[in-house]
Amino acid sequence: MATILVVDDELGIRALLSEILTDEGHSVELAENAAQARAVRERVRPDLVLLDIWMPDVDGVTLLKEWGSAALLTMPVIMMSGHGTIDTAVEATKVGAIAFLEKPITLQKLLRAVEQALAKPASRAANPAAQPMRMETSLTVESVMTGGVMLPVPPLVLGPQPEQLFELDRPLREARDAFEKSYFEFHLAKENGSMTRVAEKTGLERTHLYRKLKQLGVDLSRNKRGAGGN
Numbered sequence: 001m002a003t004i005l006v007v008d009d010e011l012g013i014r015a016l017l018s019e020i021l022t023d024e025g026h027s028v029e030l031a032e033n034a035a036q037a038r039a040v041r042e043r044v045r046p047d048l049v050l051l052d053i054w055m056p057d058v059d060g061v062t063l064l065k066e067w068g069s070a071a072l073l074t075m076p077v078i079m080m081s082g083h084g085t086i087d088t089a090v091e092a093t094k095v096g097a098i099a100f101l102e103k104p105i106t107l108q109k110l111l112r113a114v115e116q117a118l119a120k121p122a123s124r125a126a127n128p129a130a131q132p133m134r135m136e137t138s139l140t141v142e143s144v145m146t147g148g149v150m151l152p153v154p155p156l157v158l159g160p161q162p163e164q165l166f167e168l169d170r171p172l173r174e175a176r177d178a179f180e181k182s183y184f185e186f187h188l189a190k191e192n193g194s195m196t197r198v199a200e201k202t203g204l205e206r207t208h209l210y211r212k213l214k215q216l217g218v219d220l221s222r223n224k225r226g227a228g229g230n
Helices: 011-023 034-044 059-069 086-093 105-118 121-126 143-148 173-190 195-202 206-216 222-225
Strands: 003-007 027-033 048-052 078-080 100-104
Touching: 003 011, 003 034, 011 027, 011 105, 011 206, 027 034, 034 048, 048 059, 048 105, 059 078, 059 086, 078 086, 078 105, 086 100, 100 105, 105 195, 105 206, 121 195, 173 206, 195 206, 206 222
Parallel strands: 003 027, 003 048, 048 078, 078 100
Antiparallel strands: none
16 A cells, blocks of 8 residues: 655645545545645655645645656645646646546545556656646535435345344344444455445445444454455
8 A cells, every 4th residue: 555645734634535545555644734745755755645736835736846846756646626727737737747636526536546646656757748637526525524325225135145133123223223234244245345345335435434334333443454454
């Protein structure tokens, strides 16, 4: 897994991105301005940087230019902004950014952009012009943080399955929680502990799924160990 530096002056966005990326197995470093970003970049040499454009001290494009002119742009950089324009995106591309995530950011597009950026970081950083910038639009950050997605009806499973016994002579909430716990444990085992694949399978946003599993008392550490940290 990679070391990812998240640079954003908004605490909520830093916390959200850190939670998601950490849960994916990455090591996350945080900076709220350009000064902190410079220090972290020098200290840990990140594999990827998620860089906000609008910051109070030095804007992201200026910092990107600074790194490029000093031959410090040895890692891929994804720009983020809630007020970006085509001109800003083009300018960022010219000075080394490989992608642009428009805020609010969806979980799926964040993970896809990170995966693509980490696929060939060396070649992209060395020749940024060879990689066109992708404009990504998405759901609100608030919706990812709060969930609000209804639990889907479990699919019908055919063929022999491990026997599941549910005590029906109990309050509805307790019976439902017991079923949901077994349902998610089944899918976690089937997907070797991959939260991303379980989220896609069950139709839940990944952050909402994580909170749901914690609420139900599912042992996530056991699934992560079985999946080799995935």
